[in-house]
Amino acid sequence: MIAAGSTNVGRQVTWVATLRATLPAFAELRGGELALLSVEAARALDTRLTLATLVRRLAQAPVPVAGVVALGAITAEDAAAAEEGKLPLLQLPSGTDLRDVEREITRLIADYEAQFERRSAQLYHLLTQRSLTGEGIPGLLDTLAERTGQSVACYAPNGELRSHRSKGSARIALQALRPTAKGETNLLNQQIWVEVIGPNDYPSGFLAVAGNQLDTWDREAALRGAAAMALEIAKEQAVQAAEERLRGDFLSNILTGPPSDLAAAIQRGQELGYSLTLPHMAVLINLDDANPTVLGRVASSVQNELTRRGITAPISRRDTNVLAMIPVSGNARPRDLIEQIRERLRVDYPTIAVAIGGQVNTLADWRRTLEEAEQALILGRQLFGTDRVIAFSDLGVYRLLVRLRETPELWTFYRETLAKLADYDTRQRADLIKTLEAYFANLGNLRATSEALHVHRNTLLYRLDRIKEISGMDLDNAEEHFALWLALRAHRVLATLDEAS
Template identity: 75%
Template sequence: MVTITVRDVVRLALPEGTAVVAGAAGLGRQVSWIATLRATLPAFAELRGGELALLSVEAARALDSRLTLAVLVRRLAQAPVPIAGVAALGVITPEDQQAAEEARLPLLHLPDGIDLREVEREITRLITDYEAQFERRAAQLYDLLTQRSLQGGGIGGLLDILHERTGQSVACYAPNGVIRAQRGRGQARLALQALRPSGRGETSLLNQQIWVEPIGNSSVPTGYVAIAGTALDPWDRTAVQRGALALALELAKEQAVQAAEERLRGDFIASILAGPPADMAAAIQRGQELGYTLTAPHTAVLVHIDDASAATLGRAAANIQNELKRLNINAPISRRESNVLCMLPLPTVSRAREVAEQLRERLLLDHPNVVLAVGMPAAHLSEWRRTLEEAEQALSLGRQIFGNDRVLAFGDLGVYRLLIRLRETPELWSFYRETLASLAEYDKRQHADLIKTLEAYFNNLGNLRATSEALHVHRNTLLYRIERIKEISGMDLDNAEEHFALWLAVRAHRILSTLEEG
């Protein structure tokens, strides 16, 4: 036989909107049956203890004008065998609440307009067939959640219902465990903020019991929902399970909307990058309809993830959108074949780099191998293609020069910015053949490292000790290599002009290598 408490009655039998207005400390009292107000005095007769008194305040006063709710509460609390609590329909005064608090007797305020006979039937079902009533209430909860979702309540609206129907703190998380929304207070709220869920099950944090349910496919969830409290029971877990089902529908709807918006915005960006719009005013107006201020300068940011699938890029684009929303930045975003393009409406390189760093920090939580590259600001729509090309160049060349552990900015490429512009000109190829081509051919034929040696030599400003340490070779080995470089290239490192020509040729070698790779 299942023990029914006042808390169970509140959550599994009483109507939505019922409030515990006093005596919350007694919610764990066992409920044995229901006691309803009699038509004649005494108001309640033959009480055996453990009953939940169900009454109308107006009907009690009609029975006896002196019979206030406070008087009834005191009398019921003084019975030889105490009742479990009082559920009242009508106006409840501070005096009534004080009487219930002093008696530690739960006082439940029923919402206006409800039928007390239906309330009695619901409580009776719970006491006589707990499992059936439990399942019935779980189904009602799911219906309520789906209705709220269809009405546009969003994630917050669904959490509101779970919080109200359980009395516990609840939270929704992104797939990487970052919290998206929560409802609750106290230690339970703090525990949910500190939680980083990664799977279904029970845990504890800050002396709070927590249950986590994955949303959607448990192997590849679209998020998590969690409930926390000093103690959880089967209803709490069931409510969260139903909540996870409703949230799966909500997130699917959210993703569908985002996908449609992404296609519209992606098509719009593609049309801008294809060439300057014939009707610039119309393009700007179209951008305003999508929420963009296209008259402001924009800076291209490329988000690249090696070997990323379409689904991975989709998650990255959603994460970028969410982070920009948090930063109050509305930027056009387009998912491309191998990366995501974001056109930040920011006028300076420093500000664009700052936001890119924040995006990188957020994306690293989900994608450890993510790389971000930033172009130079474009003052007009006609320059969007240029800033994108700069971001592409910063990505391809910056990874070679700086590695993947930082935001790669076109502005950091230095002399490479000039060489990039020249990489397809005959003059640069001719210069390369006259200076470094023979060394490159020798390295390839002999599997040698003369160009690598020369680059280290320049990077260490000709310091032999620092260069040998950087290359992990003996000083004599380094001297031998330098002599071979002079012999093969025909260039003299002691000559300032030829020294500079070789330095520039080493940088040109990087640029021309990226062209050959492409």
């Protein structure tokens, strides 16, 4: 047991020195020894030789010892002397045989590597046992903090703090830390060592150990702790995957078609924690070229963000995106909530795109809001980019054209208005459609249009004449002017057919 001087327990021990039977009590000290004594034997040697006196002398030596190990009662004066001299003072249990202690310390020092490896293996065994008994990451951190005497913390793959066991300056440092790789760093006068949990290319998280001064054992404990936590997190992920499949199957069954037994579906949803009688809206979180592992993390991040806000929502991981059916209650502004989640996700996934469908009131309409979110995602990125949440309601006239996308009427209209112009651009590598778009964007102002296209006014006039000649549509005719404007928007919508398939 450490009775005093705990701030310096990390000192290196070079050898063990035992109280002599004759004065001087300790002879030929070279520094770094662990002074081993019996309080009773010291008094027998000299009645004036108290433990406090010995501690002060050993602390003031030219090269001080690493610490003092005492058998017997330790008084407040003894502890104060150790604190004053910044010398670790350890107390042995009563009845301990000092000769056995001396032999064990000598063997430990003489065979340090073997003992170190044994200690490391014992720690890993203890950690895995605690994991098997269901103590989770908090239990593993408790063990690491206890066995190192340092502050410890576990982080998610994005560097967000998950759990910690820390105090003082180390607590603040670990809360401020956002680890991204293995290695040593210093923060707020704290030495911090970070280990990667899981594979380096796709880490499951990070483990950090922090203190005023770390030693080899602290780093070894972090390494063993990270290995044990990798197993714990794998177990968590297996449970989450099973729950995700269960919830995903539930959501897929509803989206496949209206449930035959609506009451049973609502009851099943309640068992999973959902309030299906509330209005809902589909939210798609898309990440191009994402692999299943990354999408799984995105789904977990969305789930965590909703849970943090007290919202339960069905979530399903799909081929290239994550679908969440967000409940809407009272005067809530779901778009604001989704924008907050998008901003949070963009920190870790800068290319993410988020689209939402319209609000629907019944399970039978969930498919419709999903389709609207899909259309908003495909077309909205072309129109608005990904710098904000893309809503189906933002699409304006495109909402009508999307509904007509696969009808013969829209194709016939397109062929009669813009198809010849599009074919000409493709064959001749011309920019007539681009010219037409700029013309409409600038409300027919020739000067503004030529500046937007960076062409001379005469060039613009020539292009407008070619547009009239090829399409057969006259921009000076109000109806044909509107038909071309609408055809340009149909052109964008029809171009999304391949992307949507």
